[in-house]
Amino acid sequence: MRCSKDLLYDIIRHELAHYMTFVNHGHTVQPHSAEFKEFCKKMGWGERVYQATIQLDSEQTLADAEEGAVLRKVKKLMALTASSDKNEAKLAMIKSQQLLLKYNLDSRWTGVEEEKVFMKRIMNQKRETAKMRAIAEILKTFFVSIVYHRGSKGTYLEILGSAVNLEIAEHVAFVLDSEFESLWMQAKKEARLKGAVAKNSFFMGIAKGYCNKISTLKKTYTAEVANALVVLEKQLIEAQAMAYPHLSSRSSSSSYCSKSSALGEKMGRQLNIRPGINERSRPSQA
Secondary structure (H helix, E strand, O other): OOOHHHHHHHHOOOOOOHHHHHHHHHHOOOOOHHHHHHHHHOOOOOOOHOOHHHHHHHHHHHHHHHHHHHHHHHHHHHHHHHOOHHHHHHHHHHHHHHHHHHHHHHHHOOOOOOOOOEEEEEEOOOOHHHHHHHHHHHHHHHEEEEEEEOOOOOOEEEEEEEEEHHHHHHHHHHHHHHHHHHHHHHHHHHHHOOOOHHHHHHHHHHHHHHHHHHHHOOOOOOOHHHHHHHHHHHHHHHHHHHHHOOOOOOOOOOOHHHHHHHHHHHHHHHOOOOOOOOOOOOOOEE
């Protein structure tokens, strides 16, 4: 369902014509034979239906080229966030966020039914943890919707959004999974922290600090961009509701360590996502 509604319907008609041609003639005729076209004509379907698959391939190629260009630019900016020059690193982070925002606002959000909505499963583990929740909160700043999925084989996150946003969010989750542990080892040594409560509070603090940093960045947006961002966030919620119509709200409560949380929040404000977006398989469409 990567294409517009009209093209999707044409493709369904196209494939139905293949099926009915097979029912009537078996393997005795070619896929796009005169018999195939005769069935389409009988149903009142013209050239648009005959060539629907070709149109889809063309649209897919154009979309891939556009998304690839955005990914390359974001990858370069994320590489700069590792710079030893703090000003350059901060500027690169701001520019990467602005680029993603521009891409999402320029995308064809003409309605949930016609937009490209993808889903990908990430962070599969035995159970939900504070680190997973913290990473999920950070991922939301990359224009994806998050759903927790619990099954017999464990718990994982399902992320929804555009193909570009999912590619970047998956990379961010992969990087943060190890970065959080590295930051915890540093904090544990410096502040003499210990125990699961301290560790969990520290992780949630990182998420709070990073998200507050992004919220501060949003205050620099013009009124027009800020309003467009509200619309974008609403459409993500609508896309999630379309994919999960019976989704229930969730809440989590656990013990809390204020010292660990404060230290995590401080490190979260300084957190920059390291480079290294890898080529990965394309997400499945939702």
